[in-house]
Amino acid sequence: MKVAVFSTKSYDREFLEKLNAKFKHDLSFFEVPLNRHTASLANGFKGVCVFVNDKVDPETIEILHYSGVEVIVLRCAGFNNVDLKTSAEKNMKVYRVPAYSPNSIAEHALALILTLNRKTHKAFNRIRENNFSLDHLLGFNLHKKVVGVIGTGMIGSVFADIMLGLGCEVIAHDIEESSGLKEKGVKYISLEELLKISDIISLHCPLTPETHHLINKEAFSMMKKGVMLINTSRGAVIDTKEAIRALKSQKLGYLGIDVYEQEESLFFRDLSEQIVSDDLIARLMSFPNVLITAHQGFFTEEAMTQIAKVTLQNISDFEAGRMNENLIGG
Structure with a gap:
């Protein structure tokens, strides 16, 4: 054809x-x-x-x-x-x-978490400049941390398995609960409770009218101070302007995104010789605790x-x- x-x-x-x-x-x-x-x-x-x-x-x-x-x-x-x-x-x-390949995206979410936490991207750049200092590279153990998974379809389920394997306490929220994950010890709770108690939150839900800006001003207000937020689903699940406000107030301690709500004019292109006029992504990139990849989770x-x-x-x-x-x- x-x-x-x-x-x-x-x-x-x-x-x-x-x-x-x-x-x-x-x-x-x-x-x-x-x-x-x-x-x-x-x-x-x-x-x-x-x-x-x-x-x-x-x-x-x-x-x-x-x-x-x-x-x-x-x-x-x-x-x-x-x-x-x-x-x-x-x-x-x-x-x-x-x-x-649910594994490809779930594993990329883990890569974002580990990189943000242990700051390996910063260490790499430092050592190339002969800076072998450990200052400001302090991370934390993932073991026993509370990981909230929003959306437990195929990708979210694989991600939950990975985090269970690292010894994390995994909680989840979805309109359809996975009996398989429940048997492995994953506890399904309300979205509000998940936002309140999670040390790390990873988004694996589709973009629908119901999930558009699911992570908004109200959602950020419920989160722990210093929480890590990971998004490998769709950019518009997060209200980017509110994410920037949460970063500025230090409510959001780490942000790792492989998707962005205005990515269609940016991602999958080489813009290295151009002026990027998107002020929101420019502001996000100015934070030392933000890691952005250009929709490569599937790759x-x-x-x-x-x-x-x-x-x-x-x-x-x-x-x-x-x-x-x-x-x-x-």
Whole structure:
């Protein structure tokens, strides 16, 4: 099937082309993101393949529909960037990759925690300048710390397992409780109680109207002073302005984020020779206790292989009219 692949990087093309030797789809790669301004590039294609920061809003869908596109295939788990109501009205199918490697993101959350805590990034830079001092590199033992997990789907469950293995007390909040985690000793409590007693809070929930700015002014006010907050889910789960206020007041002791609510104009790009006009991320980067990575939690060989495989299979199933559990709309 003829598919336009948007927001393509070299690694996307590498993995998709490698796996496509089996599926034999006609893939055309575009570096630009999909939005209302670029949607006309899909003219003549039956499908489009999109990523997390592509904007598949009603206007974009209208243009895609007019261009003959029948299916939208996401090469990611989240689908908050797709207007499912409009796609259904246009009888356009929408597929996603619900689980490619929960371990990759859960392990990245741990990497953020360990780096913030033991300040290995700072030590690395110091030693390169022949500074072997330990001043201001003091950390704390993770053993027996209370770790709150918000969202215990596949990624959150793997993360909880990791933290249990480190000897932490793991508590959780989710609308659906995992019996498997309960058997391992994870205690489900209210969100308010979790915020109050956690030493470390890690976010693993999808972005929905209910979770948008879930971590807001009120949530920060409930937290322990000096708490560590980790977000590898979606940027807008945290109110960034309130996070900055919490950092300034020292209520928030550490912040590690792999996602950012205004990341679509920044992440996955080399802006090293440009002036970044985003004042919020500039302010975040000014804090010594903030660690930002550019949405790389998913970026492992295993995850990229699985993303490509499931994406191409979704296209094949649509083309053949086969039932597929990854269908989310249309």
